[in-house]
Every structure is written in structure tokens, then in C-alpha cells.
Amino acid sequence: MDEAHENFNRTASRSVAAGGGRFAAGGLEFSVLSCQYNELSPGLRVPEHEHPYYCLSFVERSSMRTSCDGVTVENRAGKRTLFFMPPAVSHACRFGEEETHWNLSVNFQIGGAHALEVNERIARRAEALGYEIPLSGEMAFLLREIRRQGMSEAPLSTELLSHLLAALLGVVMQQSFPEALEEVSGHEALRAEFRRDRLEAMKRAMWAMVRDSDPVRRLAECFELSPRHLNRIFRLGTGKSIKEYQNELRIASACDLLRNSALPISLVAEAVGFHRPGLFAAFFRKHLHCTPQEYRIHSE
Numbered sequence: 001m002d003e004a005h006e007n008f009n010r011t012a013s014r015s016v017a018a019g020g021g022r023f024a025a026g027g028l029e030f031s032v033l034s035c036q037y038n039e040l041s042p043g044l045r046v047p048e049h050e051h052p053y054y055c056l057s058f059v060e061r062s063s064m065r066t067s068c069d070g071v072t073v074e075n076r077a078g079k080r081t082l083f084f085m086p087p088a089v090s091h092a093c094r095f096g097e098e099e100t101h102w103n104l105s106v107n108f109q110i111g112g113a114h115a116l117e118v119n120e121r122i123a124r125r126a127e128a129l130g131y132e133i134p135l136s137g138e139m140a141f142l143l144r145e146i147r148r149q150g151m152s153e154a155p156l157s158t159e160l161l162s163h164l165l166a167a168l169l170g171v172v173m174q175q176s177f178p179e180a181l182e183e184v185s186g187h188e189a190l191r192a193e194f195r196r197d198r199l200e201a202m203k204r205a206m207w208a209m210v211r212d213s214d215p216v217r218r219l220a221e222c223f224e225l226s227p228r229h230l231n232r233i234f235r236l237g238t239g240k241s242i243k244e245y246q247n248e249l250r251i252a253s254a255c256d257l258l259r260n261s262a263l264p265i266s267l268v269a270e271a272v273g274f275h276r277p278g279l280f281a282a283f284f285r286k287h288l289h290c291t292p293q294e295y296r297i298h299s300e
């Protein structure tokens with residue numbers, strides 16, 4: 001990997017580990033999980049997959065063609081756009097064949113009391129935008145500063161980088177998803193989706209509830225059904241209980257973060273709803289028969 005990119009990734013990893021990129025706005029809690037440069041081989045194809053988090057990417061070299069839900073998005077160097085992918089959207093990627101691909105990616109979660117409704121609003125708006133948002137002057141400036149601070153060895157770079165990441169996410173939300181930040185008085189968007197496709201609406205909501213200690217109760221409140229009836233609907237459609245499905249999402253999310261980020265295991269645990277690393281390690285071993293650290297080592 002390019003030496004400057006390695007320096008950036010080290011600085012960004014320290015910033016995230018120190019709690020950088022965490023901020024609250026409008027009753028929502030934003031958490032940056034990783035910020036890193038990716039270098040990918042020419043012509044690389046990534047089969048269809050989903051992320052348990054939001055992914056914001058800026059292509060600096062070569063190109064990236066992404067297919068998702070019948071939409072094809074092409075991001076390339078010099079194009080003033082950002083690729084924006086919400087959680088739980090199946091997509092496949094193909095990278096340009098002419099040279100090694102470079103992109104700068106920020107992966108983050110949105111939590112808080114109104115996260116279920118807000119995440120649904122963002123997902124619908126992102127689909128309408130074709131999973132691509134214009135790169136405004138403010139966004140371009142913040143990206144330049146993020147690169148500069150990440151590649152700097154100055155003592156305050158880590159702290160400054162955390163503020164810049166928070167500012168970038170704030171600008172992206174305000175400029176591209178202003179309706180998602182409007183006052184939330186209920187769960188109108190989620191209920192509309194539930195009326196159209198009950199099972200899909202429940203699955204999408206679950207991605208925002210990976211960290212929730214009582215997903216059945218929250219879903220029941222959201223969709224105005226009894227917990228027992230809701231669980232019965234879900235089990236008929238999937239063969240699993242809501243809690244079993246949440247555990248699968250927690251494992252998939254944890255594995256993704258262990259493979260694709262340098263996030264400390266304590267923060268991986270927190271990202272999937274465990275505030276005590278020991279409980280997370282026991283949960284992980286129960287499902288995969290190894291510790292999170294062993295999984296990370298074997299995945300390298």
C-alpha cells in the first residue's frame with residue numbers, strides 16, 4: 001500500500017479508537033466505525049453483499065461500478081460525486097481495469113431514539129438519488145482537510161481528524177438528506193413500508209437495532225402489534241425468531257468490522273450492542289467457536 005495511505009489509516013484508526021467521529025444531532029447519535037484508504041487490484045470484482053453500516057466513499061483513482069437493486073452507479077476519479085450506501089442494501093462492485101483503484105471511505109452508524117424512522121427515510125432518499133450524492137464545495141473542502149490531517153504527523157492530527165469527520169457527516173446529512181433530520185413524531189415511513197412488505201420492513205428495521213437489548217418490544221411499538229404476533233409473523237417468514245435473527249446480524253456485523261477495519265475489539269463489541277468486551281467474546285465464541293481476536297488474525 002502507498003506509504004501516505006498507510007500513514008493516513010494509522011492516524012484515522014487512532015482517532016476512531018479514541019472516540020473520534022462521535023456526535024449527536026437532532027436526537028440522533030452518529031458513530032464513525034472506520035475511515036480508511038482502500039487500494040484494490042485492477043478489475044477486481046466483489047460479489048453481492050450487504051454492509052451493517054452506512055458507507056460513504058470518494059474515488060480518487062480509477063473507477064468503481066456498483067450494481068444494487070437494479071441500479072448501476074459508476075463513480076470515477078474526477079467525478080464530483082460521493083457513493084452513499086445505507087445498511088442492508090445488497091450490492092456488487094467491479095473496479096476499473098486500467099490501474100489500482102483508490103478510494104477514501106467512511107463507515108458509520110446512526111443510533112438514538114428516532115433511529116428506526118430516520119434510517120428508513122435515509123434509505124428511501126438514497127435509493128431515489130441512485131446511491132450517489134453531489135460533492136458540494138463544503139464536502140470537497142472537508143475531504144481535503146481530512147486527507148491532510150490524516151497524513152500529517154502533527155501531535156493534534158488525531159483530534160482534528162475526529163472533528164473533521166463529524167463535520168463531514170453533518171454536512172452530508174444537512175445537504176443531501178435534510179428531510180431525514182426533520183422532527184420525527186412517529187414511524188410513518190416504516191409503517192408505510194410494513195404495509196407494502198411486512199417481512200422486508202422488519203428486516204430493514206433490524207439493521208438499525210443490532211445494538212438494541214429488546215428488539216421485539218421496539219418493533220412491536222413501531223408497527224403497533226403485540227410482541228407475540230410480531231414474532232409469529234417473523235418466524236413464519238424466516239423460520240427464526242426476531243432475537244435469533246438479531247444475533248445473526250450481530251455476528252455478521254462483528255465479522256465485517258473485524259475483517260475490514262482496525263477498530264479495537266472493545267469498540268467492535270460496542271458497535272453490535274455489547275458494553276462489556278467479555279460478554280461479547282463469550283457470545284462470539286458460542287457462535288463461531290473462536291475469539292474475536294483469533295477470527296481477526298485468521299482473516300488477514
